[in-house]
Amino acid sequence: MSGPHPFWRRYWTHFLVAATLLGAAVGMSSCSRYLDHAARVSQAHVTDLKAKAVGLPGEEQDVRRAERESLRLDQLQKLDILQRLEWTSFDWRVQRAAGDGIASPDIGLVLADNETVFALGHGEAIEDEHYDLFWPRWPVYGRVLRELRAQGVRAVAFDVLFPDRRYGDDHLEFQNTNVVRELGRTIIKSDAEFAMELGLPGAPAILALEPDSIPIAMFRTKAASMGDASSPRDADSVARRIRAFTKLRRINPRLELFAERRGLDLRLLDAQGTLEVIDKQTGKTNAVLHPDANGRIPLVSPKLLDPVYSEEVVWHLGITLAAHGLGLDLKKPEFVDGGVWLRATNGVARFIPIDEAGYLSVDWRLAVNRTDLFLQQNLTEVLQSHAARVYGDVVPRPLWTNRLVVIGSTASGSNLSDRGATPLDKSDFLVATYLNVADMVLHDRYLRRMSGFGEVACVALLGLIAASLTWRLRGTVLPLVIASLAALWIGLALWLYLEHRYWLPMAHPLFGGLVLHYAGMVSFRAVFEQREQQRIRSVFNRMVSPDIVQEVLRKGHLGLDGTLRQVTVFFADIRGFTEMTDNCQQVASEHVRVTGMSESEAEEYYEQQAGIVLRTVNEYLAAISDVIKFHRGTLDKYIGDCVMAFWGAPIMNSRHAVDAVVAAVDAQLAVERLNRERQEENDRIRVENEARVARGQTPLPLRHLLNLGSGLNSGKVTFGLMGSDAHIVNCTVFGREVNLAARLESASGHARILVGETTYRLIERDEPSLAALCIELPAIAVKGFRQPVVVYEVPWRNAEEVIRKFAPMLSTQPRRT
Structure with a gap:
């Protein structure tokens, strides 16, 4: 069975690291999305509990428990750095898109600011009348509503909470004849008058509520609708989304109105709807009413049963305002996967995309300070227009015809305006939330965020690209390409938001997908390449010159896979070694016999002689090896007293034949130089x-002189590492041309260099002057080859002068000591 493909054997660790990094990035992205989803669901659960709380025992504890859980998830999200970066990148895109120049002529804002508060308090807004911003209600808000209706608005939404009855305003006496002329009486009940104003024909009036702050029943029963004014925040306290709707449960307002008119209080005793009726003056219980099986009680009339609870779906204030403007039926929503359909009888329909928890991301396009994008008017001016219309018989210029209006406040003080962080500003007026939501529904343009699966796919895509680039690129090109890819992704995300209001994730794809894989793979590659370089050095340090080792290191991986290479193979055998060994053995035996050494002394003497022989052959082999490395050859192995080397691998070399022959000549010269040195030493020994003989001492042995037989041949061979990754034997070549080089060495005799015909032809091509010196010999029969082979001899003594003209020679340089 064949093993794994070489590609997998080489890169399996890279794939393992890339897969690990990819798993980490995908896991981080998935965890962030899951945590964000869990936080939204938890926040929605808190809202639902508050919306359904009716004062029963245990409800407050349930709300607090849910709030603690929501807070815990928020704290976890704050630790999610990439999620916070994603929010920051989203805010940056919102700010780039803010005020995109597209005006919204259908909506507007009637605003109460600090000047309004001052004018109301000092009788400048309404002549000779001094009021607070919120109380009494009719003289301010009732008149504003009346004037807006007179100017032909389509709908009015109050971003003002009316949770309490103002009994102190039930006896307002007016001395101003204009008021008497307007109302026909001097004394009014402000809240009752405002409730009547809410219920008058004309543009529908929408009241704001929060789950724990509901308008009083008097107002709820007269207003056209209620709208949720809650402003949910993300964990970083920025309002980026709204809850599209909330299911509200309260005591039936019909029952509340009945009890209020009779000075009674109603208190729920259990979840089934048992009501305790209490006299406000005495505090005594008048009755305890138990509901029937359908949850109804006979409070208003013994014969007419009313349900205890009133349950309804309350839509966000901005959605409610837009729905009234378009005629959408909020009581018949069609919930489908990914959102909800709202339809009108006139054929208009809107699909509002919401998530599983009912949240809708807000397109923060409009800000309170952008008066060029939508109409704004100070509340004081509206009151003055009303006074001119009613008291002065002047018809003001209608600014609000066919518009949707939000009445809100930007006055200073926590109880006068609602401020918070938005993508546009760290301290913004949240009344703009309703304008932006209404604008989204009116123009059917929503902000859509990529799904969690899509985000994971983006992370995986950029991660794989980064891993691939890290494998293929080196140097400064790689960070530049990664930076360019990141810039391209940022540009794409910005363009998608500006043009299509599509929220393409940035943090996780860029940091989790791109940067993590880039940093991780570069770090791994550094460690891997360092280990690979150490392995290559361990293989080649004793085989080739240091500069070739560096070239191999620059090339990178060195695997066990064989490859075909055009090389020249060099065999050099030390002639006379066997004769020297036999002679040394005979001399040692004779010396032991003559001197009568003991067995232990003889063994020690034999070891000394063996050491002398080994040092001798090593001296010759070292001289040859130095020459091979000097001429950039690869030292393959030592075979007894024979040296095998080759040129053309692992580094490609088109002049491998010339370099090998020059090395062979230099090796002969080096051996000749070594013999001269040993001969001079022999003269000193004699x-x-x-x-020593005169003193009766044993004479010292002379140094043996050896010579060299060399054979070279060129051709295609198989090159590779013999062994395994764990146990490398050596870097070698093998094949027919290698065998022929070995046979030529055997036939070379003493102090001769024989080369094959292919080697000669390559020399003739690259260095004709050297080839001209070669002598063609008669073809010789070689073992293992059917036909005689053509052989050339290189006369190395004559070649020295020619070679020095184009190549340096190690044998001519001072010897290392």
């Missing part, structure tokens, strides 16, 4: 031996 002189010393004469003195």
Whole structure:
């Protein structure tokens, strides 16, 4: 069975690291999305509990428990750095898109600011009348509503909470004749008058509520609708979304109105709807009413049963305002996967995309300070227009015809305006939330965010690209390409938001997908390449010159896979070694016999002689090896007293034949130089031996002189590492041309260099002057080859002068000591 493909054997660790990084990035992205979803669901659960709380025992504890859980998830999200970066990148896109120049002529804002508060308090807004911003209600808000209706608005939404009855305003006495002229009386009940104003024909009036702050029943029963004014925040306290709707449960307002008119209080005793009726003056219980099986009680009339609870779906204030403007039926929503359909009888329909928890991301396009995008008017001006219309018989210029209006406040003080962080500003007026939501529904343009699966796919895509680029690119090109890819992704995300209001994730794809894989793979590659370089050095340090080792290191991986290479193979055998060994053995045996050494002394003497022989052959082999490395050859192995080397691998070399032949000549010269040095040493030993013999001492042995037989051949061979990744034997070549080089070495005799015909032709091509010196010999029969082979001899003594003209020679340089 064949093993794994070489590609997988080489890169399996890279794939393992890339897969690990990819798993980490995908896991982080998935966890962030899951945590964000869990936080939204938890926040929605808190809202639902508050919306359904009716004062029963245990409800407050349930709300607090849910709030603690929601807070815990928020704290976890704050630790999610990439999620916070995603929010920051989203805010940056919102700010780039803010005020995109597209006006919204259908909506507007009637605003109460600090100047309004001052004018109301000092009788400048309404002549000779001094009021607070919120109380009494009719003189301010009732008149504003009346004037807006007179100007032909389509709908009015109050971003003002009316949770309490103002009994102190039930006896307002007016001395101003204009008021008497307007109302026909001097004394009014402000809340009752405002409730009547809410219920008058004309543009529908929408009241704001929060789950724990509901308008009083008097107002709820007269207003056209209620709208949720809650402003949910993300964990970083920024309002980026709204809850599209909330299911509200309260005591039936019909029952509340009945009890209020009779000075009674109603208190729920259990979840089934048992009501305790209490006299406000005495505090005594008048009755305890138990509901029937359908949850109804006979409070208003013994014969007419009313349900205890009133349950309804309350839509966000901005959606409610837009729905009244378009004629959408909020009581018949069609919930489908990914959102909800709202339809009108006139054929208009809107699909509002919401998530599983009912949240809708807000397109923060409009800000309170952008008066060029939508109509704004100060509340004081509206009151003055009303006074001119009613008291002065002047018809003001209608600014609000066919518009949707939000009445809100930007006055200073926590109880006068609602401020908070939005993508546009860290301290913004949240009344703009309703304008933006209404604008989204009116123009049917919503902000859509990529799904969690899509985000994971983006993370995986950029991660794989980064991993691939890290494998293929090196140097400064890689970070530039990664930076360019990141810039391209940022540009794409910005363009998608500006043009299509599509929220393409940035943090996780860029940091989790791109940067993590880039940093991780670069770090791994550094460690891997360092280990690979150490392995290559361990293989080649004793085989080739240091500069070739560096070239191999620059090339990168060195695997066990064989490859075909055009090389020249060089065999050099030390001639006379066997004769020297036999002679040394005979001399040692004779010396032991003559001197009568003991067995232990003889063994020690034999070891000394063996050491001398080994040092001798090593001296010759070292000289040859130095020459091979000097001429950039690869030292393959030592075979006894024979050296095998080759040129053309692992580094490609088109002049491998010339370099090999030059090395062979240099090796002969090096051996000749070594023999001269040993001969000079023998001359000194002979002189010393004469003195030793005269003193009766044993003469010293002479240094043996050896020579070299060389054979070279060129051609295609198989090149690779023999062994395994764990146990490398050596870097070698093998094949027919290698065998022929070995046979030529055997036939070379003493102090000769024989080369094959292919080697000669390559020399002739690259260095004709060297080829001209070669002598063609008669073809010789070689073992293992059917036909005689053509052989050339290189006369190395004559070649020295020619070679020095184009190549340096190690044998001509001072020897290392």
